[in-house]
Amino acid sequence: MKDKTTDLTSFMKQRKMGLNDFIQRLATNSYACKHPEVQSILNLSPPQDPELMNANPSPPPSPSQQINLGPSLNPSAKPSDFHFLKVIGKGSFGKVLLARHRADDQFYAVKVLQKKAILKKKEEKHIMSERNVLLKNVKHPFLVGLHYSFQTTDKLYFILDYINGGELFYHLQRERCFLEPRARFYAAEIASALGYLHSLNIVYRDLKPENILLDSQGHIILTDFGLCKENIEPNGTTSTFCGTPEYLAPEVLHKQPYDRTVDWWCLGAVLYEMLYGLPPFYSRNTAEMYDNILNKPLQLKPNISNAARHLLEGLLQKDRTKRLGCTEDFVEIKVHVFFSPINWDDLNAKKITPPFNPNVTGPNDLRHFDPEFTDEPVPSSIGCSPDSALATASIKDGSEAFVGFSYAPSMDSYL
Numbered sequence: 001m002k003d004k005t006t007d008l009t010s011f012m013k014q015r016k017m018g019l020n021d022f023i024q025r026l027a028t029n030s031y032a033c034k035h036p037e038v039q040s041i042l043n044l045s046p047p048q049d050p051e052l053m054n055a056n057p058s059p060p061p062s063p064s065q066q067i068n069l070g071p072s073l074n075p076s077a078k079p080s081d082f083h084f085l086k087v088i089g090k091g092s093f094g095k096v097l098l099a100r101h102r103a104d105d106q107f108y109a110v111k112v113l114q115k116k117a118i119l120k121k122k123e124e125k126h127i128m129s130e131r132n133v134l135l136k137n138v139k140h141p142f143l144v145g146l147h148y149s150f151q152t153t154d155k156l157y158f159i160l161d162y163i164n165g166g167e168l169f170y171h172l173q174r175e176r177c178f179l180e181p182r183a184r185f186y187a188a189e190i191a192s193a194l195g196y197l198h199s200l201n202i203v204y205r206d207l208k209p210e211n212i213l214l215d216s217q218g219h220i221i222l223t224d225f226g227l228c229k230e231n232i233e234p235n236g237t238t239s240t241f242c243g244t245p246e247y248l249a250p251e252v253l254h255k256q257p258y259d260r261t262v263d264w265w266c267l268g269a270v271l272y273e274m275l276y277g278l279p280p281f282y283s284r285n286t287a288e289m290y291d292n293i294l295n296k297p298l299q300l301k302p303n304i305s306n307a308a309r310h311l312l313e314g315l316l317q318k319d320r321t322k323r324l325g326c327t328e329d330f331v332e333i334k335v336h337v338f339f340s341p342i343n344w345d346d347l348n349a350k351k352i353t354p355p356f357n358p359n360v361t362g363p364n365d366l367r368h369f370d371p372e373f374t375d376e377p378v379p380s381s382i383g384c385s386p387d388s389a390l391a392t393a394s395i396k397d398g399s400e401a402f403v404g405f406s407y408a409p410s411m412d413s414y415l
Contacts, residue, residue, distance in 0.1 A: 077150040079157065079383045082110060087376045088164075088369050091224075093117045093127075094155070097382060098162060098363070107363040108147065111158035112382055118156075127156065141350055142193040144213070144223040155382075163221045165214030165358035166368025168270075172209055176277045180308060181341075182355040183274040186212070187267065188342045189220035194263045195330025203259070207266035208244050209273065214368070218354030245286065246279040250294050250318045264325035264333065268315025275304055280316055294318070307338040 082099040089096035094113040101108065118127055147159040168186065172178070178186075190212060197204055206224065213221040249265040272280045281292035298316050300309050314324030314336070325332050334344055346352050358368055366374050 077148060077157075077159075079152065079155075082108070082383060084110070084378045084383050085364075086366060086369075087373045087378060088366070089373055090376075092121070095379070095382070097378060098164075098366070100363075107162045109160045109162045111160060113156040113158075115151075115154055115156060140193060140196045141348055142189045142220050142222055143196070144221050160223075161221070162363060163213040163215050163223070164360050164363065164365060164368060165216055165218060167210055168212040168214065168220075168274075169209035170368060170370060171214070171356070172274065172277070178274045180275065180305060183271060183308075184338065184341065185352065185355050186220055186274065187271045188339055188344075188347055190222065190270065191267060191330065191333045191339075192344070192348055193220070193222045194267065195333070198260050198263070198329050204263050204266075206244060206247075207263060207270055208247050209270060212270070214354075214356075214358055216358060216360045217350075218357050219350055245289070246282060248290075248293065249320070251320050253290055253294055259320065260329060261320045261323045261326050264315050264323055265320075267333075268312055271308075272312055272316065275308065276301070280312075305338075307336075307340075311336050311338040 081102055083102055084097045084099045086098045087095050088098050088109065091113075094111065094117070096109055096111045099108050099110040100106070113127065118124060144163065145161045147161075149156070149158050151157065190207070194204055194207070204222070207222075211222065211224045213223055215221050247266050247269045249262045252262060269279050280298060281289055281296060283289040283292060298313060300312060304312075311324070317323040320326060324336070333339070343352070360368070
């Protein structure tokens with residue numbers, strides 16, 4: 001039990017790292033670097049995929065380079081429209097804040113990203129992918145909605161649905177694992193969201209409990225579309241090395257082309273974690289974990305049903321051509337015996353009562369957010385970026401990086 005607690009504590013700390021930071025730490029670990037699989041991963045050959053070109057670190061822009069990336073296409077929106085109340089999340093390029101719109105008193109989650117940080121790591125394409133995917137989410141019940149986006153000279157702003165039931169990661173951290181009916185409900189709603197993205201030829205690529213939120217009733221909301229890959233046809237592949245270490249599929253680690261079945265591997269990993277408390281193949285030693293993902297057979301303890309066992313074996317199949325979902329995608333997941341208690345029409349209509357109610361009292365109830373975020377003071381710069389500077393700023397090298405980022409819905413969206 002003590003070893004499991006140590007594993008869990010180590011796991012929680014490691015999970016807070018982004019992949020870029022993680023790889024940098026990996027590269028400086030002499031023991032890990034000796035492992036052949038880790039050497040293979042670190043020794044990335046010159047990328048052929050243009051997206052990979054943006055994954056390589058580069059020197060920061062020189063101080064003389066103006067970080068102005070074009071005027072906003074939504075000039076009526078500006079940071080001062082909002083009263084920023086609390087920090088509710090943090091990432092590599094900025095923060096997510098709870099904000100109330102001054103005009104209508106509506107609450108939103110506002111994702112504020114620093115352009116300079118994005119340019120430094122050459123992540124412009126991923127940010128624009130996130131925006132594009134959010135725009136394509138017309139009315140799916142289990143995907144976060146984008147109300148609009150705008151930019152100032154130094155920041156990008158996503159105005160998103162405010163979801164305050166907490167991250168699935170937060171609830172797992174508190175409860176260690178879930179009973180099978182609860183895990184089935186969450187897995188079904190996640191699968192529905194992934195199936196919808198796949199129907200739009202979008203591969204999600206970064207499914208993990210941190211990116212899965214619960215709404216105020218306890219339904220799943222998938223968020224953070226920064227690693228999504230657009231325009232992947234049913235038989236199409238991509239090859240960018242990205243994701244989160246614990247959830248990387250074998251084909252990604254092998255640097256082979258991969259397809260939408262990578263999302264079904266991740267669903268299997270999340271379901272496994274919900275049932276057992278840690279991801280499959282997890283080890284505190286990263287090199288050993290990668291070796292486990294690539295070579296170790298899946299081991300399932302006998303405290304789950306045969307249906308759950310069969311589903312996990314299908315989703316966590318190392319050969320993607322034999323993985324559940326490789327032929328008919330979401331259809332294969334829907335008809336699996338594990339999901340036989342689920343009425344999918346009722347599920348998508350949110351007619352199934354969630355197994356857990358977050359019991360939030362209103363928008364100001366932040367009990368399900370990590371105090372690490374909510375105790376942090378709101379940066380004074382968030383709401384007072386130099387809005388007017390965009391109108392007169394000249395456009396210099398690199399300024400086209402975020403052209404088209406700003407978005408305001410047409411009036412038809414509200415009809």
